[in-house]
Amino acid sequence: MALDRETVARIARLARIAVPEEELDGLTGELARILEWIDQLQEVDTEEVEPMRRVMDITPHLRADEVTDGDCREAILKNAPKRFDGYFVVPKVVE
Amino acid sequence: MSWVIEGETGAWELVCGLEIHAQVISKAKLFSGASTEFGAEPNTRVSPVDAGMPGMLPVLNMFCVEQAVRTGLGLRARINLFSVFERKNYFYPDLPNGYQISQYAHPIVGRGSVTIELSDGTTKEIGITRLHLEMDAGKSIHDRLPDATLIDLNRSGVALMEIVTEPDIRAPEEAVAFMRKLRAILRYLGTCDGNMEEGSLRCDANVSVRRVGSAELGTRTEIKNVNSMRFIARAIEYEARRQVEILESGGVVEQETRLFDDRRGVTRSMRTKEEAHDYRYFPDPDLLPLELDPAFVERIRASLPELPDEKKARFVREYGLSAYDAGVLVAEREVADWFEAAARGRDAKKVANWIITELFGALNRAGLDIGRCPIRPQQLGRLLDLVEEGKLSGRLAKDVFAVMFETGRDPDAIVEERGLVQVTDAAALEPIVERVVAENPRQVETYRKNPKVIGWFVGQVMKATRGKANPQLVQELLRKHLERA
Numbered sequence: 001m002a003l004d005r006e007t008v009a010r011i012a013r014l015a016r017i018a019v020p021e022e023e024l025d026g027l028t029g030e031l032a033r034i035l036e037w038i039d040q041l042q043e044v045d046t047e048e049v050e051p052m053r054r055v056m057d058i059t060p061h062l063r064a065d066e067v068t069d070g071d072c073r074e075a076i077l078k079n080a081p082k083r084f085d086g087y088f089v090v091p092k093v094v095e
Numbered sequence: 096m097s098w099v100i101e102g103e104t105g106a107w108e109l110v111c112g113l114e115i116h117a118q119v120i121s122k123a124k125l126f127s128g129a130s131t132e133f134g135a136e137p138n139t140r141v142s143p144v145d146a147g148m149p150g151m152l153p154v155l156n157m158f159c160v161e162q163a164v165r166t167g168l169g170l171r172a173r174i175n176l177f178s179v180f181e182r183k184n185y186f187y188p189d190l191p192n193g194y195q196i197s198q199y200a201h202p203i204v205g206r207g208s209v210t211i212e213l214s215d216g217t218t219k220e221i222g223i224t225r226l227h228l229e230m231d232a233g234k235s236i237h238d239r240l241p242d243a244t245l246i247d248l249n250r251s252g253v254a255l256m257e258i259v260t261e262p263d264i265r266a267p268e269e270a271v272a273f274m275r276k277l278r279a280i281l282r283y284l285g286t287c288d289g290n291m292e293e294g295s296l297r298c299d300a301n302v303s304v305r306r307v308g309s310a311e312l313g314t315r316t317e318i319k320n321v322n323s324m325r326f327i328a329r330a331i332e333y334e335a336r337r338q339v340e341i342l343e344s345g346g347v348v349e350q351e352t353r354l355f356d357d358r359r360g361v362t363r364s365m366r367t368k369e370e371a372h373d374y375r376y377f378p379d380p381d382l383l384p385l386e387l388d389p390a391f392v393e394r395i396r397a398s399l400p401e402l403p404d405e406k407k408a409r410f411v412r413e414y415g416l417s418a419y420d421a422g423v424l425v426a427e428r429e430v431a432d433w434f435e436a437a438a439r440g441r442d443a444k445k446v447a448n449w450i451i452t453e454l455f456g457a458l459n460r461a462g463l464d465i466g467r468c469p470i471r472p473q474q475l476g477r478l479l480d481l482v483e484e485g486k487l488s489g490r491l492a493k494d495v496f497a498v499m500f501e502t503g504r505d506p507d508a509i510v511e512e513r514g515l516v517q518v519t520d521a522a523a524l525e526p527i528v529e530r531v532v533a534e535n536p537r538q539v540e541t542y543r544k545n546p547k548v549i550g551w552f553v554g555q556v557m558k559a560t561r562g563k564a565n566p567q568l569v570q571e572l573l574r575k576h577l578e579r580a
Contacts, residue, residue: 014373016186053179053384060383065122065158069142070129076141076248086137087236087245090188094237094244 003032098266099307102339106307109335110315111270111300112224112262115277116255117287118231118295119162125230125254126153126196133293137247145252147191152381155180159254160385162286163203163228164395166256169284169402170223172207174392178227180382183374189233189246197229197257199376203385209260209280210404211272212422221273222261231255256287262301262312267328267335274298274327275426279403283428291323298327302334304342313338314348318362320355330355334362406431414443423451429465436472445479453493457500469503470496478506490562491515519565521572524556527564528572531555542577549573 008028012019019027073086082089099106124131127144144151167174179201182194204226212218233251235244258277264270278296281287289296303315316338321330333355338348353362378384401409403425410421410431424447425431438446454475458468478495481487487495487510498509510516518524531552532539542548549570556569 010373014184014375053378058383060385061154062157063123063126063128063154065156066128067123067130068128069144070127070140073136073138073141076138076143076146082243084240084243084245086139087247088138088188089240089243090246092237092242092244093188093235 003028003035098268100304100336100339102343104343107304107335107339107342108307108309109265109267109331110262110303110305110312111264111331111335113258113260113264113270113273114299114301114317115258115260115274116231116297116299117166117258117277117281117289119159119228119254119256120286120288121156121159121162121254123156123158124252125156125159125228127252129252131253132249133295135249137245137249140249141251145191145248147193153196153379155382155385156254159228160203160387161391161395162254163226163256164387164392165284165399166258166281166286167204167207167226168392168396168399169280169286170204170207170209170226170258172223172226173205174387175201175203175205176387176389176392177201178203178385180228180379180385181376182379183229183376185374187232187235188244189235189248189251191233191248191251195230195232196379196382197376198227201384202227209273209276211269211276213268213272216418219263219269221263221269224259224261226256226258229255229257262303264331267331270300270331271324271328274324276403279426279428283400283402285400294322297322300327300331300334302331302338303348304335304338313342314350316348316350316362317352318355319352319365320357323357326355326357329360330362333360337362400428410434414438414447416444416447420444420447420451427465433465433468433472437476439476441476441479442483446476449475449479449496453496457497461500469501470499471503474499474505481506481510485519485565486510486517487515488517488557488562488564488566490557491517494562515563517565518560518563519568521568524560524564524569524572527556527559528569528576531559532573532576539577549577552577 005024005028008024008031009019077083077086077088080088099108119125121131123129124142124145127142129142129145130140132140144153164174178198180196181199183197183199184194186193202225206225207223208220209223210218210220231250231253233246233248235246237244239245260273264273278289281296282289287295291297298321300318300321301315302318303313305311305313316334318330318334321327334353341348352365354365355362406425407418407421410416410424411418414421416424424434430450434447434450437450454468454470458464463469475496478487478492478499481495482489482492495506495509495515498504498513499506502509535552535555538548538551542552552573553566553569556564556573557566
């Protein structure tokens, strides 16, 4: 699978990772090798194989519809860099 | 029903599908034990899971799954016994994890359909593509501080059902009819309260246009924020006309997301496709695939209430109501129950008429819904009995109704207290009839030429008795006296 600098820059932007211009070529090469390896894995015929969706055959743990949590605003806001009137404060996200 | 936009170069057709977000009625959130209560103090209904704290694991609320299945059955849809929760990745401050847990390739509910009724009396099927479960994001408040945004995570993690329709809608009216019907179904099922003002039912519309007769689809735009029944039709119509204008002037419609501005009644661009999100869905490794037991689905199916379509058909069949009246009465389950309680053992058509004209009118004027109606169904029934028994004229019944609505008292008590019992005693009416005839010799002359003038005399007698006389009896007596005069 071909991978170009633009795609790598786009993936970085989507993941909100600031990648300096000079690192793009190196990263493109690294990611291309990983994808090549995946391509190699694709050669295995898995037509008849059920995808593995769980490591152990267990049924999911489920919750009943009961209020058992919340009402802990102090703890929730404790790590907030900024707060106001019980809210988190973040940089303005609209114009 | 055909709705076209007549352009300068010919006629255009609308092609529209809807995406609805319906908040699930549940006590706790989809993946945490925090409360879903609306309107609480900011950030007080938030668990560490909802705040995206590191190491927290989502645990599925089984009741929310039940609600989604119940809704799917109400939409006559296929229930998928195998479904998968996936992560939809995007960054926004009110989404603490940086992803929303949703369903993508394997939704819990597949194809279904909803029947809508249109103003010309016809019905139409609108296809349901799918319904999936997902968590809601928090709320951003942009207007409290001039240079910052405030975040309240109370809504973060509340269960939503995203319902997607096929592009079967061909007129703005159909979109409104669909939303009304969907809302009724959800409320009957008790899976969503349908409150558009509080945002528990939200609608986005995908709109495109094409030449009438064309089978190809045009480029579509997605309109966000169409959050009242009133605006749905306006937003879709505005957007369709905008696209026709662009196409007719030789332009191309850009695939983009547009926001409906309800104050100006226009749509404006939010983001174009180049900036469109790439959500990079993948199965959430924190959650196992959801596998349902067919018996679980059947248990829910067996517990479904009578839904609006079935109830409407029964009202037509059992009570002899017109399709229109039945449709009006079943729109809200509470109204339908109210009607049935009042109609039992009575002339159901009359009961329906009273509810639709008098009761709805009074409720509207008072700004009340049926749940807070001051009159009980039995009381309205009794009022109609009094008319039926000839104790009360139709006109007086309306006056009594007004007092009942005001005071919540029984009609018998009001009638007795105010001396409103209809006079059916010929001996009591005879002198009044005689007097009216004697006092109006010129009208008597007119009557001889035109017997219809008797209506005028009836009016005079009714006036003289303050509406208490039995009109049939008055007419009989008048005829006798007029012939003699």
